[in-house]
Amino acid sequence: MKFKSRITRLLFSLFLLPFCLSAQPPGFVDELLSDGWDTPTGLAFDKTGQLYVWEKPGRVYTVDKKNGEKSLLLDLNEEVYSYLDHGLNGMVLDPNFSENGYMYLLYTVDRNYLFFKNSESYDPSKNDQFSATIGRITRYTLDSGRVAEGSRKIILGDRYDNGIPILMDNHGVGSLVFGSDGSLLVTVGDVAIAKNPPFQNGDAFYYELAILPIEEGIITEDQNIGPYRAQYLNSLNGKLLRINSETGDGYESNPFYNREAPASAASRIWAYGLRNPFRFSVKPGTGSSDPADGDPGTLYVGDVGWASREEVNVITEGGQNFGWPYLEGISFDTEWFDDPTYQPSNPLPPILEWRGDRAQVFVDGEAYGVGSPEFIGENFTGNSSIGGLWLSTDHFPGYEGTYLHGDYMGWIRFFKFDFRDIPFQVEKIVDGIHPTCFAEDPTDGSIYYVNLFYPDINEVRHLYNEENPNYPPVTNASVGPIYGDSPLVVYLDARQSSDPEGGPLTFEWDFGNTFTSPNNFETFEYRSNIQQTFSPKITITDEQGKSTVKRFKVYVNNFPPDIQSTSVDDIESFYNEDGLTLNASAVVENHNPDEELFYEWSVVLHHEDHTHLITSYKTEQAEIYLAPIPCDEQQYFYEIKLRIVDGEGLGSTYSHFIEPSCEQEPEPEPVLSLSPNPVRDEINIRGEDLLDESFLKYQLFDSHGRFLAQNEGQWKQLKRGLNNKISEFSTGVYILKLITEDYSKAFKFVKED
Numbered sequence: 247m248k249f250k251s252r253i254t255r256l257l258f259s260l261f262l263l264p265f266c267l268s269a270q271p272p273g274f275v276d277e278l279l280s281d282g283w284d285t286p287t288g289l290a291f292d293k294t295g296q297l298y299v300w301e302k303p304g305r306v307y308t309v310d311k312k313n314g315e316k317s318l319l320l321d322l323n324e325e326v327y328s329y330l331d332h333g334l335n336g337m338v339l340d341p342n343f344s345e346n347g348y349m350y351l352l353y354t355v356d357r358n359y360l361f362f363k364n365s366e367s368y369d370p371s372k373n374d375q376f377s378a379t380i381g382r383i384t385r386y387t388l389d390s391g392r393v394a395e396g397s398r399k400i401i402l403g404d405r406y407d408n409g410i411p412i413l414m415d416n417h418g419v420g421s422l423v424f425g426s427d428g429s430l431l432v433t434v435g436d437v438a439i440a441k442n443p444p445f446q447n448g449d450a451f452y453y454e455l456a457i458l459p460i461e462e463g464i465i466t467e468d469q470n471i472g473p474y475r476a477q478y479l480n481s482l483n484g485k486l487l488r489i490n491s492e493t494g495d496g497y498e499s500n501p502f503y504n505r506e507a508p509a510s511a512a513s514r515i516w517a518y519g520l521r522n523p524f525r526f527s528v529k530p531g532t533g534s535s536d537p538a539d540g541d542p543g544t545l546y547v548g549d550v551g552w553a554s555r556e557e558v559n560v561i562t563e564g565g566q567n568f569g570w571p572y573l574e575g576i577s578f579d580t581e582w583f584d585d586p587t588y589q590p591s592n593p594l595p596p597i598l599e600w601r602g603d604r605a606q607v608f609v610d611g612e613a614y615g616v617g618s619p620e621f622i623g624e625n626f627t628g629n630s631s632i633g634g635l636w637l638s639t640d641h642f643p644g645y646e647g648t649y650l651h652g653d654y655m656g657w658i659r660f661f662k663f664d665f666r667d668i669p670f671q672v673e674k675i676v677d678g679i680h681p682t683c684f685a686e687d688p689t690d691g692s693i694y695y696v697n698l699f700y701p702d703i704n705e706v707r708h709l710y711n712e713e714n715p716n717y718p719p720v721t722n723a724s725v726g727p728i729y730g731d732s733p734l735v736v737y738l739d740a741r742q743s744s745d746p747e748g749g750p751l752t753f754e755w756d757f758g759n760t761f762t763s764p765n766n767f768e769t770f771e772y773r774s775n776i777q778q779t780f781s782p783k784i785t786i787t788d789e790q791g792k793s794t795v796k797r798f799k800v801y802v803n804n805f806p807p808d809i810q811s812t813s814v815d816d817i818e819s820f821y822n823e824d825g826l827t828l829n830a831s832a833v834v835e836n837h838n839p840d841e842e843l844f845y846e847w848s849v850v851l852h853h854e855d856h857t858h859l860i861t862s863y864k865t866e867q868a869e870i871y872l873a874p875i876p877c878d879e880q881q882y883f884y885e886i887k888l889r890i891v892d893g894e895g896l897g898s899t900y901s902h903f904i905e906p907s908c909e910q911e912p913e914p915e916p917v918l919s920l921s922p923n924p925v926r927d928e929i930n931i932r933g934e935d936l937l938d939e940s941f942l943k944y945q946l947f948d949s950h951g952r953f954l955a956q957n958e959g960q961w962k963q964l965k966r967g968l969n970n971k972i973s974e975f976s977t978g979v980y981i982l983k984l985i986t987e988d989y990s991k992a993f994k995f996v997k998e999d
Contacts, residue, residue, distance in 0.1 A: 274642070275715045276676050276707060279694065280314025283704040285328070286696045287335055288421075288683035292343055295689035299696070299706055302326075302333030304353065308391070311687075311694075314706065320349075320386060320393050324370050325363075327356040327379055330415040330851075330858050331435075335524075338422035338430075340491070347388040350401065350491065352422045352432065354412050355382050361406065378459035380409025381419040381434065383494065401430075402494040407463035408509070410482050413437045413455050414445075415860070415873070417522040417550075421633070425542025426533030430491040431516065433523040433547070436476045436484035440552050440571065440876055442582045444472025449823075451873070473571035476519050477588035479512045484570060486523060486561065488516035488542060499540030501565030516542070517561045519568040519593055522550035525633020525683060540564055544667075546649065548633030549596070553880060554578050556631035557596035558651060560667075569593030576606060576613045598661070598669060600627055600653075607669050616672060623672035628653030629854060635684050641691025642711045650693065652681035658695070658709070676709065700850065700857055717746035719786040721794045729801040729896055734772045736800055740784050741766050747788070754785045758800070777803040777838075779894045799895060805837040806898045807890045814886050814902050822877060822906040828870040830863075832888055832900070843890050850885040851875070852979070857885075877908035883994065903994075920982070924996035927973040931961075931984070931993075938962035940986065946971065947981040954980075972997065 285302040289309075292298070297309040299316065304326030307316040326334050336352030343349070357379040362368040380403050387397035403409025412418050417435025425431050439445055445456060459465050469481045476484025479502055488500055496503050496513030503513045526547040533543030545561040549568065555575025559568050567590045571583040576595040599606050599613075606613045607621040614620035634651030642648075649661045649669070656679050662671040680699040687694060692710035697703055722742040727734070738755050743766065745751050755763040757770050758780035772780055780800040787793040812832040820826035830847050847868040849860040863870070875882040883905045891897030903923070921930050943958035946968075955971055957964055972980075975997045983992045 271673065271675070273711050273713060273715060274675060274709065275712050275717060276709050277718060279311070279706045279708045280309065280316065281703075281705045283706070285333070285700075286682070286698055286704055286706060287333065288337055289685045289694055289696055289706060290337060290339060291685050291688055291694075292339055293688055294344075295687055297685075297687075297694065298337070298339075298349075300334050300337050300351075302335070303328040304334045306334075306337065306349075306351070309706065311708075319388075319391075320351075322351070322353065322384075325353075325356060325359050327354040327359075327412075329354075330860055331522075332412065332415070332418045335419050336422040336432075338424060341424050341428060343388075347394070348491075349386050349388055350422050350430065351384050351386070352419050353382060353384075354418050355379050355403070355409070377454040378462075378464050379412045380406055380464060381412055382409055383422070383430075383432065385491075401491065402432075402489065409464075410434055411437065411459065411465045411469065413459060413465065414439055416858075420522070420524045421526055423526060423528060423545075424491075425488070425528060425537075427535055427537040427539065427542050428491070429488050429497060429537050429542050431526075431528075431542060431545070432487040432489065433520070433526055434482055434485050434487065435520070435522040435524075436473050436570070438473040438475060438483070440473055440582070440878065442472075442584070444470070444474065449874075451825075471588070473521075473583065474585060474588045476521065476570045477567070477572075477590060479515060479518070480510075482511045482514065484518060484520050485511075485515050486517040486520065486526070486545065486547065487514045488564070489514050490537075497537050497540070499538055499564070501540075516564050517545075517547075517566045517568070519570050519590060520547070520549050520559070521552060521570040523547045523559075523633075524550055527633065527635045529636050530638050546634065546636075546651075548631040548651065550630050550632075550654075551575070551601060552580070553878060554580075554601065555596075555599045556601045556628055556653065558598040558631060558634075559594070559596045567591075567593050568596070575599040575601075576608050598651075600631075601629055602627065605672070609668050620670065621672070622670060624674065626657065626659065626672065626674070628655055628657060630654035632681055633684075635686060635693075637691065637693075638686060639691030650675070650684060652684065652695070654680050654682065656680040656699075658684075679707070701848075716788065716790050716792055718792050719751055719788050719794050720744050720746060721784065721786055721796045723784050723796050725782060725798040725800065728799060729804050729806065732772065732774050732802050734800070734802050736770050736772060736782075738768045738770060738782060738784070739766075740786065743786050745788050749789045751789075752787045754787075756783050756785070758782045772800055772802045774802045777801075777894075779804070779896075801894060801896045804892070804894060804896055806896050807834050807836040807843055807892065809834055809888065809890060809898050809900045812888060812900060812902070814904070817902075817904055819905045819907045820872065822874045822908045825874050826872040826904070828872065828886070829867070830870050830886065830888070831867045832890075834890060836892070838892075841892055843892055846889045848887040848889070850887060852881075852883050852885060854880055860884075872904065872906070875906050881994075882906060918984075918991055920993040920995060923993075924998040925972060926998055928969045929972060929982075929995065943985045944968060945983045945985070947983070 287302045289299045297311055299309050300306045304322035306320040308319050309316045332354035334353040338350050340348035357377050358372045382403035383401040385399045387394040414437045417437050420433035423431045456470050460467050475481040495508035502515050504510055526545055528543040534541040547559045549557040549559055555578050569590055576599050595608050597608055604615040605626050606615050609620055616623050616625050632652040632654050637645050637648050640646040652658045658676040660673045661669045664670045679697045682696045682698050684695045694708055697705040697707050723740040725738050753766045755768050783797040785795050810833045845866045846864050848862040851858045851860050872884050886902045888900040940961045945956045946954040977999050981994050
């Protein structure tokens, strides 16, 4: 596949698109509390109802639930390694937080910080992204709403040789949760590339990610076994740990406890055979209050699947094994992993699975598909089982004791359980979102959650019940043009906004310069003798007084920088096993040569229909490394993005796709190109191997490979109908395949609204 670059002007017009109100059952309201976060990954409440939100780069905030305003509580950005899956992923408050103020954090440590923080040569700007490091649990004490000076205590991972090994760029640390007995429960992924045999000498970065961490003591040589670590009791990876929150040691009541080595991996393990157990929860009313009983409660774990299944696993006792990497889902044998050394003897299946044709529940040794009498509800799918929580109140009438679960791609659903503790019904609550964490407000039982999708969605949302709810106005507004010479005539249009209940709305345009208007559509002429930025906003209010606000920017006597070309324009693929190093730079013209510009290069990995931000560089030039990806049946490609803005925030973006090739000597491909990419309403296929008179067949698929449309004939006759279909598609990734007598060629493209 070949991908071409795109350059787009930012901020021609801005829209606030409504969330899908039809997704909620009657009485459910899903509202935005706040946005503009820097990759939020989790949230939690104390018993008073104070909301805490943490960001992946290492910052923790307190948040006002009334207006979403945040206040910085703790900043560990210098210490935290925020890269792909890694960062500040977990936080929990002590069960006795109101008395002791203890706050526990789970994060990946920046390698530079880990090894050189206390040396004279330490430079916090340095970043070693392709070498091993550790995960760490640290405790801080809050006193009167502030972090007490000198209260920091490392519970696990105070040295590089006794932390949670982080060897790859994925499946690292997950969550912290307190058991009913006061034990601290910790989830850890397998930090492995799914390949068999495992990562081995000769592979790219084998020295940095295997030989060096063995020499340094981050892992021992016997732990260098890739995904099999999930089955190995001398490794912390692929496990759910149960430790003492004061010492970090395992409990004597743990299944593999070694009295002579309480801090060993085996002593800390509660359950194993997990791939990426990102979020989990304890079912209320289960477990003991005494840690000596070895019963922290019944645990419900979301385990993100590999190629075939997503899972909800239920841990009822210590020592249970859930089969990864040999098994996925209820009965799927991965086949790829066949080393008998680590073969599980009695692995447990998940209680729920989905992905593919049908979701299933496991009941008394049998799997039943959704829609059957044993599992009532509509079919659903997904590809990233995040985790969930149990509703402990009747805030949502009729749902007390119901389990809420989320999939990152992307929904929230309720699962009702019967007297056998088996799910028998599923109900859709919210679709089209990307949850990463849930928390129940102890003061009223409503739910808050993080909605995160790179690069534009960084939200904290509120899900609550209201009898005969009054939903906020749906703001659909645009402002444009948003830059140009003075006088600049700007159209401000909110006419497509609406009230979900169908009632009347009032409008107020604030033009950002003391002038206002009560109309839903206005034309305003901005004048200035200098380069000046204005901040218009629209406030829309319904008849019951509920309002939404949307803000914009207008840049007078200003123009965005023009990205004319970059050093990566002509690079379309690379041989996967070798990786690829790029020296990224750009040729840029700006209307004001003396104006300072701010650059940010980003690397995004597209995996199936979701994305991972790999890293970013806020420099004019950047050395970028594209690491090898798994050569499996799933789809991967890299996107190199460049964003350049001036001091006022007006800028341009550039995007270029590069595909890893698992074939060292691929067959020659037809000389064809697809443009533009991303696509709005029309695509063009050009090249010496395709003429208007060419006879061919085309097929369209979505990113999951589901068939959408096909036709055949002369290309000049097919183009119009093809573009009509594409113009109707929603935003997403699609595949276009062209077939002739001599060749077939597939293009992946992004459809934008």
